[in-house]
Amino acid sequence: MLKEFRCDLHIHSCLSPCADLDMYPSALVSGSLARGLDIIGICDHNASENVRYVINAAKKKPLTILPGIEVTSREEVHVIGLFEELENLFEMQEIVYKFLPGVNDEKIFGCQAIVNEKDEVEGFNEKLLIGATNLSLREITEAIQNLKGVAIAAHVDRESFGLLGQLGFVPDDVHFDALEISFRSDANKIRSEFPELADQCIIRSSDAHGIAEIGRAITIAKLCEPSFAELKLAFKSRNGRRIVL
Numbered sequence: 627m628l629k630e631f632r633c634d635l636h637i638h639s640c641l642s643p644c645a646d647l648d649m650y651p652s653a654l655v656s657g658s659l660a661r662g663l664d665i666i667g668i669c670d671h672n673a674s675e676n677v678r679y680v681i682n683a684a685k686k687k688p689l690t691i692l693p694g695i696e697v698t699s700r701e702e703v704h705v706i707g708l709f710e711e712l713e714n715l716f717e718m719q720e721i722v723y724k725f726l727p728g729v730n731d732e733k734i735f736g737c738q739a740i741v742n743e744k745d746e747v748e749g750f751n752e753k754l755l756i757g758a759t760n761l762s763l764r765e766i767t768e769a770i771q772n773l774k775g776v777a778i779a780a781h782v783d784r785e786s787f788g789l790l791g792q793l794g795f796v797p798d799d800v801h802f803d804a805l806e807i808s809f810r811s812d813a814n815k816i817r818s819e820f821p822e823l824a825d826q827c828i829i830r831s832s833d834a835h836g837i838a839e840i841g842r843a844i845t846i847a848k849l850c851e852p853s854f855a856e857l858k859l860a861f862k863s864r865n866g867r868r869i870v871l
């Protein structure tokens with residue numbers, strides 16, 4: 627039987643330099659449950675060290691955590707990769723680190739804390755996570771999809787780091803599984819401004835960098851159960867699964 631599930635597929639943790647320090651794993655889980663979410667995606671900028679701890683913090687709780695990452699392309703466009711398994715995410719992480727130059731300056735960009743499910747600091751990521759990789763949009767989406775993940779263009783309507791805001795179009799040679807619009811936008815507006823996107827799956831996410839922002843925009847998905855496989859079917863409108871915005 628199909629049921630409607632509340633999804634926020636783009637949430638940062640305290641590993642992202644621009645996110646609040648109180649975005650640690652256990653707080654992400656309790657904040658998401660408080661907003662009645664069923665599925666969340668954890669997507670830090672070019673990094674993923676906190677994802678396993680969010681999964682641990684959500685054990686035995688009615689909340690599905692999708693392992694994710696928000697990669698910055700060399701065109702300065704943000705792409706979300708969501709995966710079924712942590713192993714797939716870690717493989718993606720290796721690719722991203724190979725092509726991510728620079729070292730973080732905490733005083734300028736902020737702290738990049740790795741925090742476990744018991745709220746203990748495990749360490750700090752030293753890489754320049756706020757920077758852009760040397761990977762093209764096409765290379766990023768293909769790498770995600772080769773690892774059986776879904777590639778989502780993040781906050782497409784936003785002028786900074788959004789696909790349509792930055793490039794003004796979806797390149798012919800790049801295939802996205804879904805386009806994400808920000809909490810300020812609505813799908814009908816995007817579809818009327820960009821009629822060529824009529825066939826694209828559109829979702830809404832919060833892009834939360836603070837606890838209060840979790841769930842400020844969500845996607846309702848009609849699924850059999852709250853899982854990555856079911857969500858992937860919904861992105862393609864297969865077997866009755868679908869996105870209800």
Ligand SMILES: [Zn+2]
Nearest residue numbers: 696704780787
């Ligand atoms: Zn972004």
Ligand SMILES: [Zn+2]
Nearest residue numbers: 636638696833
């Ligand atoms: Zn983001």
